[in-house]
Amino acid sequence: MLAPYFHNILIEAGCDEAGRGCLAGPVTAAAVILPKDFHHPLLNDSKQLNESERTLLRPIIEEHALSWAVAFVDNHEIDRINILKASFKAMHLAIEQLKIIPELLLIDGNRFAPYFGIPHECIIQGDGKYAAIAAASVLAKTHRDVFMEELHSVHEDYNWKQNKGYPTPFHKSKVRELGHTPYHRITFKIKD
Numbered sequence: 001m002l003a004p005y006f007h008n009i010l011i012e013a014g015c016d017e018a019g020r021g022c023l024a025g026p027v028t029a030a031a032v033i034l035p036k037d038f039h040h041p042l043l044n045d046s047k048q049l050n051e052s053e054r055t056l057l058r059p060i061i062e063e064h065a066l067s068w069a070v071a072f073v074d075n076h077e078i079d080r081i082n083i084l085k086a087s088f089k090a091m092h093l094a095i096e097q098l099k100i101i102p103e104l105l106l107i108d109g110n111r112f113a114p115y116f117g118i119p120h121e122c123i124i125q126g127d128g129k130y131a132a133i134a135a136a137s138v139l140a141k142t143h144r145d146v147f148m149e150e151l152h153s154v155h156e157d158y159n160w161k162q163n164k165g166y167p168t169p170f171h172k173s174k175v176r177e178l179g180h181t182p183y184h185r186i187t188f189k190i191k192d
Contacts, residue, residue: 002043002131005036006106006121013067013095013102014132017087018046018140023175024158024165024184025148026072027083029090030139033066033100034132045127046137051145058142061135068135069097070143079187088113108133155181167191 005012017029040060042053049057062068071093078086095105095115105112105120108127112120123129127137145164152161157178163171165183172190180186 002134003129004034004038004131006123006130007104008036010103011066011100012104012106012132013098014106014108014126014130014134014136015091015095016046016108016127016133016137016140017090018137018144019165020083020087021167022165022185023167023171023188023190024075024160024181025151026074026144027078027086027090028070028072028140028144028147029087029094030068030070030136030143031091031094031098031102031105032061032068032132032135032139033098033102034061034135035064035066038064038131038135043131043134043138045125045134046141048128049138054138054142054145057135057138061138065135067098067100068139069094070139071097072144072147075183075185078185082187083185084111085113091115106130106133108137151183155183 013031013033015031019027071090073086073090107120107122110124126133148160148164158174
């Protein structure tokens with residue numbers, strides 16, 4: 001059961017990212033401020049949900065959130081600054097877009113680059129513990145998946161519609177066979 005909040009008075013934004021371990025495409029982050037009484041029985045860490053559950057939850061979260069935002073950092077920037085810094089940058093860009101200024105950031109994971117003027121809590125596996133982080137994980141994942149499905153039509157050989165840019169055996173074999181596209185992360189080494 002997800003906790004509805006970390007602090008019962010402060011305005012909290014949950015933050016999470018998707019696509020960190022991919023060979024291609026952007027890293028995507030979401031920031032979500034939920035009402036303190038928000039509850040949906042399906043809501044969970046996006047990795048624990050199937051695609052249809054995430055697709056069902058996305059409009060519910062977007063409709064009921066007090067504020068939400070999604071941001072992308074592309075593969076070129078990932079190659080330039082590294083994936084960890086790019087993940088933090090994507091979270092900062094999402095937080096920046098929120099219509100309500102949060103008083104506390106709940107970050108999924110064990111590290112974060114502080115966002116000026118707003119304290120944060122890093123929570124390991126927070127997307128399975130707090131509703132706002134779980135909601136952010138769903139939005140980051142679904143928005144990124146749609147983006148990768150659109151890119152699939154440009155580079156069908158890599159099957160991004162299915163693998164979303166993750167290093168599946170098929171995707172790795174196609175990179176070896178055909179090389180990189182303009183959407184691949186050149187600094188990411190393909191491991192067997």
